[in-house]
Amino acid sequence: MTINIIVAGPRGKMGSEAINMINKEENFRLIACIDRKNGGKSLEDIENQPALNIPVFEDVEACFESVNADVFIDLTIPEVGFLHTLAAIKHNIRPVVGTSGFTSEQISELTALAKEKNIGAIIAPNFAIGAVLMMKFSQMAAKYFPDIEIIEKHHDNKLDAPSGTAIKTAELIRESRSIKKQGHPNERETINGARGAEFDGMRIHSVRLPGLVAHQEVIFGSKGQLLTIKHDSFNRGSFMEGIKFSIEKVMDLDELVYGLENIL
Numbered sequence: 001m002t003i004n005i006i007v008a009g010p011r012g013k014m015g016s017e018a019i020n021m022i023n024k025e026e027n028f029r030l031i032a033c034i035d036r037k038n039g040g041k042s043l044e045d046i047e048n049q050p051a052l053n054i055p056v057f058e059d060v061e062a063c064f065e066s067v068n069a070d071v072f073i074d075l076t077i078p079e080v081g082f083l084h085t086l087a088a089i090k091h092n093i094r095p096v097v098g099t100s101g102f103t104s105e106q107i108s109e110l111t112a113l114a115k116e117k118n119i120g121a122i123i124a125p126n127f128a129i130g131a132v133l134m135m136k137f138s139q140m141a142a143k144y145f146p147d148i149e150i151i152e153k154h155h156d157n158k159l160d161a162p163s164g165t166a167i168k169t170a171e172l173i174r175e176s177r178s179i180k181k182q183g184h185p186n187e188r189e190t191i192n193g194a195r196g197a198e199f200d201g202m203r204i205h206s207v208r209l210p211g212l213v214a215h216q217e218v219i220f221g222s223k224g225q226l227l228t229i230k231h232d233s234f235n236r237g238s239f240m241e242g243i244k245f246s247i248e249k250v251m252d253l254d255e256l257v258y259g260l261e262n263i264l
């Protein structure tokens, strides 16, 4: 069966890599793109993209009404990605969302809408299988080591902090860790933010530097020992297996799944 796909964010680092992956798969067919700068032009006019000769829309509604798609992939920015995803579900097009930075309220709203429409959807904070394992291993370790610092490191073009992966890691850890406020009860910051963001008593630190792609370590401290669980994405190819898997999997779902750990 051929799966007809729309991609939003085709000029982006992830969008362009995803298009290359889609074009290599026999059962995937890219049928349109959503792009804020190149609406109305053919994708062949877009820099760094092969000549695909498919329609490119600026307006999401116009796109969803004009083409007959099975799956919509969003790799843009949180504000726009949320509206795109909402529109996709309303049009019965299954979303696969990589865009990070959605609030938990937005995820709940999308979950409720997908349930109402009985349609599959996937929001994946991280498509790299190694990162999903890193999160699950961290969840397991947190049962025994409740003192945890999450350090995520990304390229300096990243808009959201902390990363979607760090938030998802903290959410998974919360399910297995006994409630604990870490550090000294009287600790105080002499410079704001020195101890990082607080999540359920844990700390999350966001590093942004040129040269980085996407990296995270979760450090567990205990008497006389440290456990570090670490994952590195050195390039965006690391996310493509997860996107490919999600495009196929979302066709069989009838609800929204938040996190690949729930379906791998």
Ligand SMILES: NC(=O)C1=CN([C@@H]2O[C@H](COP(=O)(O)OP(=O)(O)OC[C@H]3O[C@@H](n4cnc5c(N)ncnc54)[C@H](OP(=O)(O)O)[C@@H]3O)[C@@H](O)[C@H]2O)C=CC1
Pocket: 008, 009, 010, 011, 012, 013, 014, 015, 034, 035, 036, 037, 075, 076, 077, 078, 080, 097, 098, 099, 100, 101, 124, 125, 126, 127, 128, 157, 239
């Ligand atoms: N889940 C996962 O595994 C991964 C998720 N991500 C997430 O994917 C998203 C994209 O990342 P990345 O490709 O690195 O980012 P880029 O900045 O390279 O690409 C973002 C794309 O979105 C487009 N865009 C921005 N604003 C709008 C708008 N208002 N309407 C339509 N399109 C818009 C940009 O166009 P323009 O050039 O005009 O701004 C650009 O093409 C991020 O949220 C990131 O966190 C990234 C890697 C892995």
Ligand SMILES: O=C(O)C1=N[C@H](C(=O)O)C[C@H](O)C1
Pocket: 100, 101, 125, 126, 127, 154, 158, 162, 163, 164, 165, 166, 213, 214, 215
């Ligand atoms: O912006 C990125 O690059 C990435 N974003 C996702 C996140 O916020 O966790 C996934 C990955 O870390 C790369």
